[in-house]
Amino acid sequence: MMTTRALLIGLLAAASTMAQVRYEDILKGPGGNWLTYAGDYQGHRHSALTQINASNAGSMVPKWVYHMPKASGLRTNPIVYEGVMYVTNSNEVRALDARTGRLIWQYKDARAKKEAVNRGAAILGDRVFFVTGDAYLVALDRRNGALLWQKQYGRLEDGLYATLAPMVVKDKVLVGVAGGDSGMRGYVAAYSATTGEEAWRLYTVPAKGEPGSETWGKYVEYGGAATWLSGTFDPETNTIYWTTGNAWPDFYGGDRQGDNLYSSSLLAIDADSGKMKWHFQFTPHDTHDWDAQAWPVLVDLPFKGRQRKLVLHANRNGFFYVLDRLTGEYLQATKLVDLLDWATGIDAKGRPIEVPGKQPTPGGNRVCPGVRGATNWMSPSFNPATGLLYVVTLEQCDIYTSSAKEPAPNKNFAGGGASPRPIDLGKFYLRAFDPTTGKRVWEYPMTGPAESWAGTVSTAGGVVFFGDDDGQLVAVDARNGKHLWHFQMGEGLTASPITYAVDGKQYVAIASATAIFSFGLFEATK
Numbered sequence: 001m002m003t004t005r006a007l008l009i010g011l012l013a014a015a016s017t018m019a020q021v022r023y024e025d026i027l028k029g030p031g032g033n034w035l036t037y038a039g040d041y042q043g044h045r046h047s048a049l050t051q052i053n054a055s056n057a058g059s060m061v062p063k064w065v066y067h068m069p070k071a072s073g074l075r076t077n078p079i080v081y082e083g084v085m086y087v088t089n090s091n092e093v094r095a096l097d098a099r100t101g102r103l104i105w106q107y108k109d110a111r112a113k114k115e116a117v118n119r120g121a122a123i124l125g126d127r128v129f130f131v132t133g134d135a136y137l138v139a140l141d142r143r144n145g146a147l148l149w150q151k152q153y154g155r156l157e158d159g160l161y162a163t164l165a166p167m168v169v170k171d172k173v174l175v176g177v178a179g180g181d182s183g184m185r186g187y188v189a190a191y192s193a194t195t196g197e198e199a200w201r202l203y204t205v206p207a208k209g210e211p212g213s214e215t216w217g218k219y220v221e222y223g224g225a226a227t228w229l230s231g232t233f234d235p236e237t238n239t240i241y242w243t244t245g246n247a248w249p250d251f252y253g254g255d256r257q258g259d260n261l262y263s264s265s266l267l268a269i270d271a272d273s274g275k276m277k278w279h280f281q282f283t284p285h286d287t288h289d290w291d292a293q294a295w296p297v298l299v300d301l302p303f304k305g306r307q308r309k310l311v312l313h314a315n316r317n318g319f320f321y322v323l324d325r326l327t328g329e330y331l332q333a334t335k336l337v338d339l340l341d342w343a344t345g346i347d348a349k350g351r352p353i354e355v356p357g358k359q360p361t362p363g364g365n366r367v368c369p370g371v372r373g374a375t376n377w378m379s380p381s382f383n384p385a386t387g388l389l390y391v392v393t394l395e396q397c398d399i400y401t402s403s404a405k406e407p408a409p410n411k412n413f414a415g416g417g418a419s420p421r422p423i424d425l426g427k428f429y430l431r432a433f434d435p436t437t438g439k440r441v442w443e444y445p446m447t448g449p450a451e452s453w454a455g456t457v458s459t460a461g462g463v464v465f466f467g468d469d470d471g472q473l474v475a476v477d478a479r480n481g482k483h484l485w486h487f488q489m490g491e492g493l494t495a496s497p498i499t500y501a502v503d504g505k506q507y508v509a510i511a512s513a514t515a516i517f518s519f520g521l522f523e524a525t526k
Contacts, residue, residue, distance in 0.1 A: 019082055023125050023170050027235060032501035034080040036119055037165045038379065039311045039457070039498065042298040045381035047499045048457040051506035052521060053461030054151075057475040057484040059522045062403045063507060064101035066516045068094070073494050074511040075453070077120035077165055077379075079128075080500040082448050085509070086142070087516055088118040088165075091132045093140060098509075101518060105165050109138060114156060119229075120165035122173060124193050127175050131162040137175050137191055146517035152194040153177075159184035159222070159410040167332035169228040169240060169271050172199055176227025180245040181289070183222035183409030188231075188242050188267075191276060200274030204244045204262050215258035222409040223256070224248035225263040229293040229300040229377050234309075236324065238275060240269040241311060241325070243292040249415025250289040251360045252402045259284035264292045266313060268328060278328035280350060283317045287359055288342070288400060289418065290316040295387060296323060303436055304376050312435050314380055314391045316373025319346060320438055334438030336375060336431070339368040360416050370398035370426065371418035379455030379496040381464065386430040386443055386478050390456045390464050396426030426450035432481060442481040446470065454510070455496030465508050467493035473510055473519065489517060 021035060029040035030047045068074060071089050079086045085098040091112040095104040109132050116133030116520040124127070128142040135154030139166060140147060141395040153175055154160035160177045167174040168339055172190040185206040187292065191197065204225035207211035218520045222471050224247050231242035247256060247263040264283040267276055283290045303322070311325035318340035322332040330350030343352040358367050380391045402416035418424060446452070446469040454467025462478045470493050475485040489512045495509035509518040 020125050021081055023124070026168065030499070031491040033082065034078065034498045034500045035263065036167070037077045037230055038232065041233040041235060043295045044297065044458070045195050045456065046383055048460045049501055049506045050459070051501070052459065052462040052463060052499070052508065054463055054477050054484060056521060057463050060475070060485050060487070060508070060519050061194060061522045062487065063093055063518045063520045066096055066101040066103070068514060068516065071514045073117060073421045073513050075117045075370045076494060076511050077492055077493050078498055078509050078511070078516065080498070083502045086123065086128050087511065088120050088130050090115045090118055093121055093128060093130050095142070095145065096516070098500060098507070100520070101516065107140055107145040107147070109136070112136070112200070114161050116161050116178070119162050119163060120167040122168045124168045124173070127193065129166045129168070129193070131164060131166060131175055133161055134161050135162040135177060137166065137173060137196065139193070139196060148277050149194050149196045151191060153189050153198070155193070163228050165232050167233070168193065169233050174230065174240065176230065176242070178226050178228035180224035180226030180248055181250055181414050182412045183219070183248050183407065184226065185221060185223060185225070186225040186227045186244060188227050188269065188274070193200055201265070202269060202274045202276060206261065212261040215261045217257050218255040219248060219407070220246060223263060232296050232298055233271065234298055235299065237326065238271045239325070240271050241296040241400065242267050242269060243294065243296060245291040245293055246286050246289050249407045251287055251400060251414055251416030251418070252404060253266050253285055253287045254404060255372065257285070264290060266292060266296055266311070268322070268325070275513065280323055280328045280330065282313070282315045282319070282321065284351065287402070288317070288367060289414070290373055293377050294375055295380055297380060299382060301387070301436055303331065308489060310435065312382070312389055314375045314389070316369070316376055317352070318369045318374040320433055321436065321451070322435055328412050332344040332438055335396050336391065336393050339397055341368045341375070344403065358400035360418070362402060364401045365420070365448070366397055367400050368397035369394065370396040370424070371400070372421055374394065376453065379451055379457070381456040381458035383463070383478050387434065387436070388478070389435055390430060390432050390458060390466070392452070392455055392466060393443050394426055394450065395429065396420060396450060397424045428452055430464070430466055432477070432479070438502070444476055444483070452493055453495070454493035457497045457499055457508070459499055465497045465499070467495070467497060467510055471512070473497060473508070473517070474486070487519065
């Protein structure tokens with residue numbers, strides 16, 4: 001007799017012979033399927049689904065839970081296609097029935113030499129892609145989890161590892177590297193989705209003698225600027241938008257005088273050639289570990305009297321930026337948080353107006369925001385109907401220390417550190433901003449220990465779902481932030497929710513620390 005699991009694999013294989021995930025399918029954005037980390041290429045993280053809406057979200061109930069073996073602190077963002085959900089843990093992928101949570105297949109890379117958090121998979125054709133902790137890009141047959149190919153794109157010996165969800169753009173799979181806090185040289189690389197052959201590679205720290213290398217000092221070869229979060233994409237201009245991490249050593253800048261290009265920046269990259277079109281550096285000569293690793297959200301909006309193509313960026317340094325995404329021109333910056341004392345504002349060229357005496361010191365210096373930033377990689381979302389950007393923000397200050405000790409690459413030395421005082425433990429808020437003005441429209445305060453890493457998803461039903469600081473999935477009204485519903489999952493949240501539909505029923509899913517939860521509307525039994 002055929003087992004249930006074998007039957008599921010058989011059904012998936014049969015369906016896969018007829019249905020292939022095309023680039024054109026990804027271009028359509030999320031509906032019943034959720035095909036990229038952010039749901040669409042623009043980073044809106046907004047779904048057209050309306051079955052769950054502001055009037056009935058209060059009747060949501062859990063539909064299923066899948067406990068990930070040996071998981072702790074899951075950061076995976078589920079991918080859903082034709083009723084199958086793909087989730088990741090360190091060095092592994094699992095395919096689940098998105099209706100019930102039943103396991104279909106699993107793949108574990110026993111070869112991998114490093115355990116690291118993993119933010120999810122990518123999908124194209126009949127393949128699922130993910131990265132291992134030791135920076136291998138892996139392609140699996142999505143019908144059964146069979147290994148098709150794997151490609152090493154970084155070495156642990158060079159201080160590199162990987163945590164991101166890959167990004168599919170046309171016929172390529174894009175990846176980046178982590179390790180910027182211990183001395184390495186970041187890059188974005190593109191590989192053929194079919195063969196795994198490298199198509200291009202763009203380094204985020206110039207080599208000695210290249211333009212931009214003069215903005216560094218002693219450590220240009222190990223400058224950091226890691227690329228551990230995937231990007232967004234504008235198909236119309238064929239441009240990828242990818243953010244970069246902090247300069248190294250993180251908290252001591254004495255031996256790397258200059259702006260330290262292209263750390264803490266947004267890069268606009270030609271999708272075919274990998275050439276940089278422009279860059280914008282949010283925090284020149286960063287000494288507070290304020291990566292730019294937060295989502296660049298692409299929108300077309302009327303801005304100061306004319307329609308413009310914009311990129312929105314809620315930055316870890318405490319400011320909410322609006323740039324022209326065609327040219328990188330700085331247009332506007334406003335405060336994300338109230339606790340911001342290292343700069344009085346941003347000048348007309350987009351550079352921070354810094355307050356003297358706010359650098360890390362050997363004895364410790366209190367600076368706002370804290371090292372985790374005013375926001376971080378937690379996903380924002382944008383609702384075209386309300387015109388609002390929803391961002392999880394953290395009000396916190398830290399004591400920053402520095403050390404002039406001679407750093408050594410790959411030794412996990414950051415040149416100092418940062419941590420809060422007991423009275424500065426921080427508080428999270430979900431905030432809604434009007435991108436055209438930068439003004440805060442509403443906010444939802446959270447209780448909790450200030451340890452969350454969860455983000456948001458928005459829907460055409462007028463609901464914003466987000467993971468809060470108390471381990472709850474919460475639904476609020478997208479217009480005004482009014483609480484609609486919540487569910488306590490009993491543990492911390494380090495991932496962002498998604499929404500999808502199967503057989504005409506809408507679900508909302510999120511990874512908790514150890515499990516995948518899926519929710520839907522209550523259905524009365526007859």
